[in-house]
Amino acid sequence: MRLQHSIKQQLTRVNRKLFITSSFTKTPCNSSATISDLFIYRSGPEWNVEFELLDVESLILGNFISQENRYAEFYFFSSTGSLISKITQKLSSTPRTTIMLSELVATLSEMPATFAISHPQDRFAKTNSNSMIAERGYTGYEYINLGVKGYVHGNLDAVALFQNQVEPLGNFGMIKRKYTVQHALSGPAIYEFGLVNPTKRKQKFNIEVSNQPNHWENWSSFSINSLGCNIFKIPIADSETRIVRISSNLYMARPVVFRTTLTSMDVFHG
Amino acid sequence: MKSLDFEGFTSIVYEPPNNWENRIGAPIFLYALWPSGGTWKTHLLFQLTRGESVVITSSDLPAGALESSLALIYPSACELKSELMELPSKKTWVSHTPPWRNTSGFRSPTAQTSYQAEIEPFPEKATLLTFHPFIQFGAVHNFLLTLNVTRLPDVISKTLMIMDSRSKTMLDKIEVHTNSLTTIPLDKYGFRPDDLPIFYSPDMAAIPFGLGVSLDGKMLSLEHTHPPASLVLFGERNKVQGMIKRNWIESFK
Helix, strand or coil: CHHHHHHHHHHHHHHHEEEEEEEECCCCCCCCEECCCCCECCCCCCEEEEEEEECCHHHHCCCCCCCCCCCEEEEEECCCEEEEEEEEEECCCEEEEEEEEEHCCCCCCCCCCCEEEECCHHHHHHCCCEEEHHHHHHHEEEEECCCCEEEECCCCEHHHHHECEEECEECEEEEEEEECCCCEEEEEEEEEEEECCCCCEEEEEEEEEECCCCCCEEEEEEEECCCEEEEEEEEECCCCEEEEEEEHHHHHHHCCEEEEECHHHHHHHC | CCEEEEEEEEEECCHHHHCCCCCCCCCEEEEEEEEEEEEEEEEEEEEEEEEEEEEEEECCCCCCCCCCCCCEEEEECCCCEECCCCCCCCCCCCCCEEEEECCCEEECCEEEEEECCCCCCCCCCCCCEECCCCCCCCCCEEEEEEEECCCCCCCEEEEEEEEECCCCCCEEEEECCCCCCEEECHHHHHCCCCCEEEEEEEECEEEEEEEEEEEECCCCEEEECCCHHHHECCHHHHHHHHHHHHHHHHHCC
């Protein structure tokens, strides 16, 4: 029994070395950068998107300051990973500012697919903690004017932002691996899965679905440029159940999931 | 979970989140565990084989299992006794990169709302400090939910303070419970869109959630709020988490 346990432990160690060959998130080149998720933006008449902007530095230090000239910067990216625009947003002295993204991007030349946010951190830098400010805030998605937004928090340490420079922080391995979405799809509903590529290279993705144990079918394949995004759709009929898995070289290809029905919307991490 | 009149659900997939870490393939027993009378009661719900999935709802649980508004779903490699003095410590499904999770949430006849869930027991002595930045306005009722689980089955009253982050004054003091899901209505505090309430418990850790419910009850929204450590990365994160808690707690009036 002990030998069996020991062999299992060794196999796990070997596997880990094969599949996770470096840290999940690269250390940014500039220690004054903000680390931000690549938050998914939804465009189109069905969607109204907001972001809850907080003064992260003030939250860390325990005091909101009403100092002029403190700004957060919103970086908007296309689905192919190009930086479309950067919009500066004054940090107000109030603790919470809801940014109406659908209004903010209305004048852009192209609708964004993702966005990231940088924050000032002069005061935080003086604490000498060697830590960096992380933007993992809350995006609110309202679907077909339902009146209630579904919120999802940032959790992917995707990019480092510093003075117009955008550095992808995601690492990836040489061996393809599978990520199984930790949710059984149930209908009737339309599921949409938002994937971003936080690495510096273009990545390939293969989607498989299963409706019976150990039987997987190819659903779709696509590539995503560095800092790009793709949303793929799987409709589920009434009484149908499916499981989804995603093959890629990403350490963890975890999607944001949008589940819509005729009368509701649910958004969550898959 | 149980909150208001909504049906709780948990969607469990017996497929590991990655294909290189987990080695279990044998059928497992899915148990519901809940605290009652000083023990963890257990009830076998299903047997699940590799590749299957199941959605467990409140109606699958025995009467009384949601007495504290919370029942845990535990995948076990072996059958359990009907009562346990503490939660099982053995992890049946092991995965770290990422952790093996499920989707839990609430349903109404017209909507469902979910979050990706897993829970480890909290230490008996711990604190909670969190900011709630997504209270909704308009035709929405807002609630805060606190979810606490400890190794031992005791359901004990603890304190949760609602603080105003600007004035740092206390708006209210609420009773919450260990091994429970506590639902706290927020509408009565009259929060404005630029307010950022703080929820602070000096004697209980918990996962805090914001729950939004449309006035007609047809649309739901659920998400957890962050612990302070989520505000930074790299370096001495624990030190920064301690600093954030200290900075706020010491300034409360």
